[in-house]
Amino acid sequence: MKKKIISSILCAGMAAGLLAGYGNISAEAAELDENEEITLRLMGPGLLGSQGESGALDMVTGLETPGYNVIIDRWEELHPNVKLEIENAPWDSWQSAVQAAVLSGEVDVVLHGATLTALVEPLDEYLAADPEYADSIYTTETRRTTDINDLTVPTTTGIPYTLSPMLCYLDKDIFEHYGVDLPDENWTWSDMLSLAEQMTGTDPVTGEQTYGVQIDSMDSANNAFFTFQMIASAYDAQVFTYGKTVEESAVDYTSDKALSVFQMIKDLGEYCSPAVREGVNIAYQLTEDNDTAIRYSQDVFKHFNEAQVGGVEDKFVFMSMPVIEEGEHAGSPSSFKGCNNMAICKTSEHKDWAWEFIKFMTTDPVAVQWVIDCGQIPNVPEGLDTVREIMGDKADAISRTLEAMPNEFSNSTTAYYNNISFGPVTATLGSVTLDLVKGTISAEDAAQTMQNTVEEFLAVK
Numbered sequence: 001m002k003k004k005i006i007s008s009i010l011c012a013g014m015a016a017g018l019l020a021g022y023g024n025i026s027a028e029a030a031e032l033d034e035n036e037e038i039t040l041r042l043m044g045p046g047l048l049g050s051q052g053e054s055g056a057l058d059m060v061t062g063l064e065t066p067g068y069n070v071i072i073d074r075w076e077e078l079h080p081n082v083k084l085e086i087e088n089a090p091w092d093s094w095q096s097a098v099q100a101a102v103l104s105g106e107v108d109v110v111l112h113g114a115t116l117t118a119l120v121e122p123l124d125e126y127l128a129a130d131p132e133y134a135d136s137i138y139t140t141e142t143r144r145t146t147d148i149n150d151l152t153v154p155t156t157t158g159i160p161y162t163l164s165p166m167l168c169y170l171d172k173d174i175f176e177h178y179g180v181d182l183p184d185e186n187w188t189w190s191d192m193l194s195l196a197e198q199m200t201g202t203d204p205v206t207g208e209q210t211y212g213v214q215i216d217s218m219d220s221a222n223n224a225f226f227t228f229q230m231i232a233s234a235y236d237a238q239v240f241t242y243g244k245t246v247e248e249s250a251v252d253y254t255s256d257k258a259l260s261v262f263q264m265i266k267d268l269g270e271y272c273s274p275a276v277r278e279g280v281n282i283a284y285q286l287t288e289d290n291d292t293a294i295r296y297s298q299d300v301f302k303h304f305n306e307a308q309v310g311g312v313e314d315k316f317v318f319m320s321m322p323v324i325e326e327g328e329h330a331g332s333p334s335s336f337k338g339c340n341n342m343a344i345c346k347t348s349e350h351k352d353w354a355w356e357f358i359k360f361m362t363t364d365p366v367a368v369q370w371v372i373d374c375g376q377i378p379n380v381p382e383g384l385d386t387v388r389e390i391m392g393d394k395a396d397a398i399s400r401t402l403e404a405m406p407n408e409f410s411n412s413t414t415a416y417y418n419n420i421s422f423g424p425v426t427a428t429l430g431s432v433t434l435d436l437v438k439g440t441i442s443a444e445d446a447a448q449t450m451q452n453t454v455e456e457f458l459a460v461k
Contacts, residue, residue: 049088
């Protein structure tokens with residue numbers, strides 16, 4: 001997996017004009033001056049901000065998690081002349097807040113900034129100049145954007161310090177009550193559909209109503225696209241064929257493969273609970289009174305803690321997502337990887353120190369342990385080793401997913417999804433996904449709605 005990262009970095013690094021117009025820090029960054037007194041300013045949403053300086057309390061598990069004072073103390077122990085300032089930006093307005101701060105020259109590290117491609121420094125040459133570091137982490141955040149390069153070249157715009165791979169959580173009791181065997185790691189989305197059908201009904205043992213599957217994020221039009229992206233990767237339904245520009249790229253949501261993705265979402269929706277289908281009052285926690293055979297979502301460590309606090313960790317099997325069935329990545333889990341990431345602000349006067357902080361946040365033992373103590377998965381194998389000591393064999397699904405997942409499987413610009421370059425894709429795809437699960441539109445209508453959205457955007461661009 002790591003060899004794939006380095007290979008993509010080197011290829012991108014050779015692309016002409018990669019760093020054109022992006023500051024004056026070369027890949028061979030200047031030596032850090034430990035006697036230089038500066039302030040490194042971090043701004044954005046995500047874990048560093050939400051934890052606050054003194055920590056937070058998880059209202060579900062009751063677990064107390066540490067504040068970013070741990071990070072500040074450790075960083076300033078290593079670099080006493082470089083002070084850290086951390087400013088949280090609320091999720092509902094973070095992009096506009098960060099943009100305003102960047103224009104004012106007030107940001108060095110953009111938290112969760114990998115998607116703000118016009119505002120951040122490309123990192124491929126930084127990584128190519130530091131292959132030991134590149135080889136030490138699981139993954140980077142890549143984007144295809146004309147803000148930096150042409151769309152045929154994936155460019156690294158951020159580095160995650162936490163990873164949130166999508167995983168499945170199978171209720172062994174419901175499987176046993178229906179006499180259904182648990183799947184193995186080579187299961188497919190068709191297998192999931194068949195299992196969901198078999199376990200939607202009246203539980204033969206308890207007499208309670210059960211449901212086969214819980215499609216993730218049906219209460220969020222912003223995140224409902226996760227399922228489309230995963231199934232599209234499983235079927236190799238490549239919606240986007242990238243040319244150098246948006247105008248030279250091709251988009252096809254109406255192909256047979258894309259239609260099969262929409263149809264699978266609609267079919268799975270038939271075996272969801274009414275709460276999921278309507279997108280209201282959805283329960284995500286793993287509890288004793290769970291009523292759904294197959295759930296999938298991110299925040300795997302959090303779900304483990306929920307189950308452990310409730311004393312039901314043995315009730316659930318943690319499973320990687322169904323496999324990719326076609327294409328160059330066949331056999332890998334068709335997962336989606338969320339994250340908290342960091343990017344170097346292109347207007348920063350301290351890009352070398354910003355890069356040093358990113359490396360610190362992802363590899364320093366104290367910083368990695370802080371991520372774990374906050375209930376998150378670090379971006380380094382050594383951190384996952386520590387997680388395994390806590391989760392036991394339930395961590396196997398995490399390992400398999402992170403080691404096998406293609407590096408470009410992020411939430412922004414793949415062959416299956418793009419929320420940067422082609423207009424309101426996220427909002428429209430979220431809406432049609434919700435409608436498919438409710439059963440109010442057909443797969444064909446969903447496909448045509450998506451196609452119309454992109455074509456209308458391109459017509460006025």
